[in-house]
Amino acid sequence: MPEVIFTGPSGRLEGRFQPAKQKNAPIAIILHPHPAFGGTMNNQVIYQLFYMFSKRGFAVLRFNFRGVGRSQGEFDHGAGELSDAAAALDWIQSVHTDARGCWVAGFSFGAWIGMQLLMRRPEVEGFISIAPPANLHDFTFLAPCPSSGLIVHGDADRVVPQKDVQALVDKLKTQKGIKIDQQIVPGANHFFENHVDELLGICANYVDMRQAMIDAA
Template identity: 30%
Template sequence: MSSRENSLFIDGPCGPLEALYLELPEARGLALLCHPNPVKGGTMQNKVVSTLQRTARDAGYSTLRFNYRGVGASAGSHDMGSGEVDDAESVVQWVHERLPQLPLSLFGFSFGGYVALNLAERLAAQGLVPERMFLVAPAVMRLESETTVSSQGSSLTVIQPEQDEVVNPQLVYDWSASLQRPHELLKVAECGHFFHGRLGELKDLVSSRL
């Protein structure tokens, strides 16, 4: 069984979106991975995103990661908001047309957590509730006040480094405490935003919940 991702382009709202896709035979589900802040150099090749991709792959999931508009070879320019959510929605539509039977899990790191949360709300409104959501150091400060997490059918895990220098951990803790739905908040002690030297621990936290 090959574990090599295939490079491809998916039609997005602003033109082709660069993606890496791994389709496993008899996959347990599909993992869609949303990368961090493109203005700060975030891409689908980010090491945290790559770790999440390998973790999902090793757990038997087909995986799909992609570059938002204006990142890498993806067409368009940064929107830093609803545009990236539009991109993610287009990617979900593409894969759902090909593999409608596979349950969807969403993974979002940093700005990608903002994208994943907003995407989940859109999908839920369409009757497509993600099976699982993993938010790693999510940029909750970008969320609009009306953004909710009402996908009650999905399992939600939030993983937050306690020494995060990019996303204020207390904002994530407060946001977690405000949620009106069951979820798990995992705090990683003595760890910064990018999990330097701690990627193995991140993989263990996620793999044990897949």
């Protein structure tokens, strides 16, 4: 798991990169929770997602947004962090130029950034959004959502009430040409305390299902 430093819009960004064995392997970037509330690339969910994708043959990158860890810059309330995510995607694409697919996975604040990124980057074919903060940030940019993906949240989440996530999912499900899978983890709070294994199993099964569909096509 090499440590990497790559150039972002506000200076260097610190990441961890796991290359893939196959030259044309798909790529994935993992986006961490809110920097102002202790979110880093070493968050347990982010760490586990990183290895989940790696075990499935992806070239995968997780990194610290600006102002977190050794990443330069200052917190920018989402606009700068979206630019950081775009720079991360550029970097991993420069390393894996023959990638046959591209995924974005994000947790909480990272889910909001990830869903903005997929609106800007048509090569993103799949996404995982964990506890997207639908009550805290505007998601109306998803008009229409260009990619199929998975949205997971806990029914005991007090940071992002289930009704707000449900409203987002219901809106996305009305769009043609994509499929939104939704999974609700009973008893899980916003941080999935004591439910991380269950969460990762849901995410792994979804990626396996999507990859099997691609292989069968």
